[in-house]
Amino acid sequence: MAIPTAVRLQIRQRASFLCEYCHSSEEISPARFEIDHIQPRSIGGSDNIDNLALACQRCNSHHYNFIQGKDPETLNAVNLFHPRQQVWNHHFIWSNDGCRIIGITEVGRATVTRLDLNDEIRGEGEIMRARKAWVKVGWHPPLSDSRKFF
Template identity: 35%
Template sequence: MTTYISEALRRQVIERAKERCEYCRVHEDDRLFAHEIDHIYAENHGGETQVDNLCLACSECNRFKSSDICSLDPLTNEIVALYHPRADQWKDHFRVLEGIIEPLTPNGRVTVRLLYLNKPETIDRRRLLIESGRYPMD
């Protein structure tokens, strides 16, 4: 389902995210395809098209996340909510070590796995961005 998102709302989400994917943190200028507006809680789960339920996601993260809101923790096999860009702080759930996004929490773990944040080619790309100062390490 695709709901119309006004240009003003779209702009607000993009500016709040500083043009970075709110899951993998890559800047829109460093991806081939434009970033997309993601419903954090998808519309088919009742998520609304309002600023607190929207985030900026690269096309890859958005494709893998799809309408999911939780996943099975690979360590405990329990259902765990995905990282929530509005309710959670990125640094509480992830850290970057040598180009790899390491999860720090169960929420981080399910998000890293479901969104395939550490594919080999993604890690290579991330390392190049880090070396050139184009990836946020703070």
């Protein structure tokens, strides 16, 4: 079932037009962001607005139908970050240069790894190059996150 345009706009506004996982800005992205099912439909998730998040194409494709990841520090399997139930700044901070997302909890670290938020699987890729450019011109990290450096 297609998500109505009015609901899509409500989700974008609720997220302040940021990907709810990596906090990239839709405004400076070359592609329009997608509506992600936090609990994927393929495993019983609904189209209820509380199960929907704004996600860049990269995060949405990495999220796929996963709801858990492995914390690389503790090796525990934990639920991935849930933007409707958890606060981003409680699980993630930005590196000093504002380019890398650092998980500060099991949930944060598992999400960084599962969604490959820093292009670490393939080496420095498009998101890291984009973040470096965005930092240079003052577009990144988002203002709501800027006080959360590590």
